[in-house]
Amino acid sequence: MTTPARPPILLTMADYYGTLAAVRSLGRLGIPITMAESKLLAPARWSRYVTRRVSCPSVGDSDAFMEWLVRFGEREPGHVLYPTSDDMAWLFALHREELARHFQMYQPDVSAIYGLLNKQRLHDLCEGVGLDVPDTWFPEDEAAVERVAAQARFPVLLKPQTQILFESHVKGAQVERASELLPRYREFLERNQYGRKLLAYDPRANRPMVQAFYTEAAQNIFSLSGFVDRTGELFVARGALKVLQRPRKLGIGLCFEEVPVDEALAEKVRQLCKKLGYHGTFEVEFIRVGGRQLLIDFNPRFFSQMGFDVARGMPLPLFVYEAAGGNEERLAQVAREALAWKGTGQYIYCHRGIFELLLRAQGLSGRLSSQEVRQWREWYARHSERAVDAVIDIGDWVPWVVDVAMHLRFYARHPKSFIRTMVLDK
Template structure:
């Protein structure tokens, strides 16, 4: 991931520079999916800079990652939400193109790969934990129970099996509270949750939530009862104080390395996707708790976990066992997660150990930030026009960004000086999404408190 800055002087801190492993592409190309995701773009750039050939499975020309110069081949694929057809395509691709490395870029693929790992392993090189492991981490009910057993702090959460039980639990929790899906795996609505601020509104909100948030039948059959939402105590700090710990955990005890970050802006504000992050120290105790969790369930690979500060403790909200959105931030800070996944899938233990050792030598604490610069500026300008942001707040955010850019400490989600097309494609993709769903864009990005 390139710096978002003018030419830096020799004294300025620089992002991690990684040498290629050879003069040209190395063996075993990497098949990437979900080119609309920033994590996929970060992986493609990371792999390409390490000399790994990248094949991109795509469904839309506007997806930013498909335009990266590091993508050497593009193939049409069905949308992953059409799960059976996507799996058939994936297996057929593997038969025709045996030897690709395959790694999960989203929750759906993490589960689909785990559920069909024996078939996929015949044609792909994988670093894939079993299905039960993936469900233990991505099903919030299973994760909450595991955290209770391991002594990992979480927010108060209830998983009622009936509507009546949900109403009783709501009275005990009090308001405000959140209605949330148990998992995002093949959730057709892609809804992250709903805030309920009045007790009398809960019965209707619960009924409407169940109706509006359905799972693909393939997953609903695999996890009976998953359609019933969870209730969680609302924590205001989750709006702008999420602590993220991300990295790589291998099968061997010493293969652990991580980076910390604070999510300082998300949209929508209460339940949204991170837009801006700041570098933060790795909390050794929190990392140790994640290692215990991973060892308990048998997870290995790339991870990202989110914690919210509440009542004097960092409480686990989510664990992502896959590539993830702001992965470019970690890669830019000397943690080449895409290449680590490739090395692990190839069974290159010595290469993986060397990559982990190099990553541990990275000097933290220089004040790096991460954001989608053009999108941040768009949201700021629209919120100012709508009267939802004071001029001084807008100036604060712009100053935050430009001061770090001037120091060479800003990492952009999509723009890179040596790979410009994805940045332009991302701008067009975001405008297209806003025009296609104008009401949703205005409510969540512009008019949201």
């Protein structure tokens, strides 16, 4: 008797490292991968594990992309579908009923996703389960901004309250003095735009928030990542410490170290998911400040350093794949294996190419001292045998070549961005 063929999974956003991790994790198991992408220079598109490549509109044009996705599902029903970005997580949830007619999904409803991706709603939810958050204000008009300026301790961070359909994708900016807060608030509203569909859902989503600044955020962000099922009872997690990001004060994670899971904190995250009705993969970030763990972000989707978790015995893409197909026995087996996994030493995660470029650029500019550069290289050398790279894989090397080309092209087109983030660390 022949074994039924495994359904393919449709993945999007091939320039995301979480997508590449999913391609490799599932592809090695013989699961067919359909990659939908509009860009040529996108690392995951060129993985040897991609079974089929299809062209689609840019995900930046959400209306055109969603129209294409529905038509694709109508033509070729049965693909597993799961989001790889905040935009996709929210759009898939918003159109869940229509998409579920054609795709196998493990998708919470839109209120659950928006509750996690909108910081104001997330903070309210955290309070209900005992999770601590940074001091944060959500001013709704200029008078409220002036009141925040009068009571906050500076410097502070001015940040978007959500990244959903956020066209500039900026993480935020540091505001040094109270007198600068209102002008910077006005500038944020003028320069940063949100997609029409999001503002129709929540007209107040474009208003930035003000958050206390913690120096610990540069090298002391704890990440709890894992999977939770519909019941909230199946819960698997791994811990990591973000030790280097770019820019270092507020930026994208570049290097992580394996750390034990804080069980009490993990239980609160599980309760948060259960209370909200969230199920699927997650990555939750906390700033460690003294004895406090302050929740700053919740990613309800595949995430950038997911390959780190796959290497540590927690194949999150497989969890989603089995759950979306309703394969409860397989899901339970994957969970048992993940819970039983024991590492043989401390693992690290590093995007080695960008890591080396940053050390060279900031070493030459003086933003990093020669001693700091040496310490970072020694850090990598100590852990090199258990280092997980964002892109490099001996058995799947083409995505690394494409990744190099992608960055060279970006920095050639945006030299100011290179100087600001890689040289001046701003």
